[in-house]
Amino acid sequence: MREVTASLLAASRLIVALSARALADVDETLTLPQLRTLVVLADRPPLKLSDLAAELGVNPSTAVRMADRLAAAGLLARRPNPDSRREQLLLLTPDGRDLVRTVMDRRQAEIAELVGHLPAADRAGLVQALRSLTAAARHTYPDSPDHPGLRLG
Amino acid sequence: MREVTASLLAASRLIVALSARALADVDETLTLPQLRTLVVLADRPPLKLSDLAAELGVNPSTAVRMADRLAAAGLLARRPNPDSRREQLLLLTPDGRDLVRTVMDRRQAEIAELVGHLPAADRAGLVQALRSLTAAARHTYPDSPDHPGLRLG
DNA sequence: GTCAACCCTTGCATTATGCAATGGTTCGAT
DNA sequence: ATCGAACCATTGCATAATGCAAGGGTTGAC
Numbered sequence: 001m002r003e004v005t006a007s008l009l010a011a012s013r014l015i016v017a018l019s020a021r022a023l024a025d026v027d028e029t030l031t032l033p034q035l036r037t038l039v040v041l042a043d044r045p046p047l048k049l050s051d052l053a054a055e056l057g058v059n060p061s062t063a064v065r066m067a068d069r070l071a072a073a074g075l076l077a078r079r080p081n082p083d084s085r086r087e088q089l090l091l092l093t094p095d096g097r098d099l100v101r102t103v104m105d106r107r108q109a110e111i112a113e114l115v116g117h118l119p120a121a122d123r124a125g126l127v128q129a130l131r132s133l134t135a136a137a138r139h140t141y142p143d144s145p146d147h148p149g150l151r152l153g
Numbered sequence: 154m155r156e157v158t159a160s161l162l163a164a165s166r167l168i169v170a171l172s173a174r175a176l177a178d179v180d181e182t183l184t185l186p187q188l189r190t191l192v193v194l195a196d197r198p199p200l201k202l203s204d205l206a207a208e209l210g211v212n213p214s215t216a217v218r219m220a221d222r223l224a225a226a227g228l229l230a231r232r233p234n235p236d237s238r239r240e241q242l243l244l245l246t247p248d249g250r251d252l253v254r255t256v257m258d259r260r261q262a263e264i265a266e267l268v269g270h271l272p273a274a275d276r277a278g279l280v281q282a283l284r285s286l287t288a289a290a291r292h293t294y295p296d297s298p299d300h301p302g303l304r305l306g
Numbered sequence: 307g308t309c310a311a312c313c314c315t316t317g318c319a320t321t322a323t324g325c326a327a328t329g330g331t332t333c334g335a336t
Numbered sequence: 337a338t339c340g341a342a343c344c345a346t347t348g349c350a351t352a353a354t355g356c357a358a359g360g361g362t363t364g365a366c
Contacts, residue, residue: 004276005264007283008168014290015165033322049345059324064346069321086331086344111158117289122282123157129271129279130160136270137167186353203313212355217315222352239313239362 008133015111022107027099035103037066038075038092042100046079046089075099168264175260180252188256190219191228191245195253199232199242228252 023035040055041047047055053063067090070076075096081087092100115123176188193208194200200208206216220243223229228249234240245253268276 001265001268002261003280004268005261007280007287008164008264008268009172010287011161011283012165012168012172014287015161016169019162019165031321050343058322060345061325061347062323065322084332084344088345108155108158111161112154114286114289114293115154115157115161117292118282118285122285125278126282126286127156127160129275129282130164132271132275133267133279134160134163134167136267139270140267184352201313202315211353213314214316214356215354218353237313237363241314 014114018110018114019107022110023103026103026106030099030103033066034070035100037063037070038096038100039104041076041090041092042097046091048081048087048089052090070096167267171263171267172260175263176256179256179259183252183256186219187223187228188253190216190223191249191253192257194229194243194245195250199244201234201240201242205243223249 020032023030023032037052037056040052049063049067050060052067053060056063056066058066067076067078071078075093077091077093079089079091081089115126118126173185176183176185190205190209193205202216202220203213205220206213209216209219211219220229220231224231228246230244230246232242232244234242268279271279
């Protein structure tokens with residue numbers, strides 16, 4: 001059992017490190033929270049600020065400032081909601097969308113290269129085992145209202 | 154291939170979330186960087202500050218302030234190095250050691266519970282596949298002088 | 307004995323974060 | 337219709353984490 005957890009932790013560290021590297025390779029200045037914000041906003045209809053905050057699991061004030069910085073960097077745009085003057089809609093600019101796509105592609109490539117070194121049998125076993133694992137997580141944590149970080153795609 | 158990376162990313166997110174939860178369950182106030190610092194210092198002979206900084210991959214000034222905070226919290230102690238007056242040795246207090254052990258145990262338990270829901274076959278396949286993966290990483294990134302985050306235990 | 311290299315520290319700047327207070331907006335109940 | 341509760345974004349204040357640059361003490365080699 002100790003072996004399982006140890007290998008899981010090592011693999012997780014590895015993926016995190018590769019992800020961080022993919023980000024750094026694409027843009028030295030963008031931080032991880034900033035990327036996370038952009039990712040949440042990508043491929044989704046415009047979000048109002050409070051929904052973004054909820055999605056990220058942070059305080060609204062944090063989301064406000066994050067939006068400030070990303071807007072200043074030209075990656076995000078604020079639009080008034082025509083249906084409600086107290087709300088504001090956030091969406092990515094074309095630059096923001098491009099950046100997200102580039103980083104994601106890069107990460108995909110980094111991980112793919114790693115997995116490419118794996119024997120085919122291990123590769124199949126990996127998918128099978130990890131699917132089981134996230135399924136088990138879904139079972140253990142049925143739905144995570146208070147754990148926004150736990151997104152089991 | 155897309156499947157493999159997607160499942161890897163999902164699993165990594167899961168492990169990270171569980172780790173964060175284990176920490177929060179044990180101590181609401183301790184931050185992740187602080188825990189990481191304590192972990193580096195645990196089970197190791199006293200480190201001088203510059204070595205700690207190198208181990209963490211941060212600027213020495215960051216390590217100084219981290220040590221300040223952890224010392225203020227009673228988790229870490231500074232000792233003059235009898236062999237060199239310009240150096241300083243950092244080590245955990247008994248409280249610090251206890252805290253690290255508690256958090257690690259908790260994390261271990263969280264992950265173990267998850268893995269416990271896995272069919273035995275998947276469990277074996279998981280270890281095998283993850284071992285292959287970290288082995289592949291070792292091959293792809295022979296030794297990581299500039300990637301202190303990449304510890305393939 | 308001098309000077310370069312090393313070590314820790316501190317000042318300054320920036321990002322990320324939460325809590326509390328505030329002013330504007332919406333909506334339902336009266 | 338209006339009044340108050342709920343909602344929304346924002347800002348002030350505090351703290352942690354981080355890097356860069358400068359500075360003062362210490363060591364060691366030459």
